[in-house]
Amino acid sequence: xxxxxFQKMSNSSIYFKKLNAKVGEPPRKRKxxxxxxxLPVVLPSSPPSIKTRLGNxxxxxxxxxxxxxxxxxxxxxxxxDEEHICGRxxxxxAYLGMVDKxxxxxxxxxxxxxxxxxxxxxxxxxxxxxxxHCFNISSGGDGTAVLLRAIEPLSGLERMxxxxxxxxxxxxHRLPTHQLCNGPSKLCLSFGITKELxxxxxxxxxxxxxxxx
Numbered sequence: 001x002x003x004x005x006f007q008k009m010s011n012s013s014i015y016f017k018k019l020n021a022k023v024g025e026p027p028r029k030r031k032x033x034x035x036x037x038x039l040p041v042v043l044p045s046s047p048p049s050i051k052t053r054l055g056n057x058x059x060x061x062x063x064x065x066x067x068x069x070x071x072x073x074x075x076x077x078x079x080x081d082e083e084h085i086c087g088r089x090x091x092x093x094a095y096l097g098m099v100d101k102x103x104x105x106x107x108x109x110x111x112x113x114x115x116x117x118x119x120x121x122x123x124x125x126x127x128x129x130x131x132x133h134c135f136n137i138s139s140g141g142d143g144t145a146v147l148l149r150a151i152e153p154l155s156g157l158e159r160m161x162x163x164x165x166x167x168x169x170x171x172x173h174r175l176p177t178h179q180l181c182n183g184p185s186k187l188c189l190s191f192g193i194t195k196e197l198x199x200x201x202x203x204x205x206x207x208x209x210x211x212x213x
Contacts, residue, residue: 013103014094015149016067052213056203059121059137063144066120066137067094070211075151077191078208085156085191086212087181091149095136098143105143115199116145123200123209125193132185135193137202137211151181153190160190167192 054073059066076086095103095116104126105113115124116138124136124145136145153160160180167189181187188194193209202210 013096013100014064014067016071016092016094017090017149053205054203054211054213056119056121058211059119059203060140061120062141063094063096063139063146066139067092067146070137070146070148074154074212075148075187075191076210076212077193079156079159079192083156083159085153085159087151087153087187087191089148089150089211090152093147093149094139095145095147097141100144103143103145105145109143113143116143118199119201121202123197123202125188125195125198127195128185133188133193133195134184135188135191135197147184148187149184151187151191153177153180163192164189 053076058069061069070089070092073089074086075089076084078084095105097103097116098106100106103116105116109117112126113124115122116136118138120138120140122138124138125133126136127133135148137148138145157177157180161175164175164180179186180190191209197209200207200209
């Protein structure tokens, strides 16, 4: 049976993961406390469809609840009118706002952290090391958000390989499937996520990136 686990991180953020996540290799070795009262996430049995795009109401919950609710959901990125890539979310991390020392919003509201204070479901993309990106989703509560840590690729694998090759200016076609999205920056590379998507509303029907049930 699928079990969701969480771990309280040292600075306050909370890490969530599905123990039976299948991303091409055994789950990473990490001590997680099992939470038996949390219901298992029911994974979609059919290919994702734009008809199941999650609306505003889904994101209107505190970050820890949203982080858990996102497990098993599908991130979809539109490439063009006839093509999209998608993957199942298997790891998340909740940031609890200004009381959370690990959150970017802990110090103060700024131009950089503005998406964390916008309506729930707003994309917050930030860069690390000057070359990689991380994808976050604002949640209910000022300055709170959820970081997507890992995704299980479902469709568009060849396109993901191509996007990574182009962004890194080297061939990534032989990259094992489980290494495409098994980290915050890796999933951004494979999905072509950059700061151009910052402040995008995931519930907006016209957005090129969204979450499906």
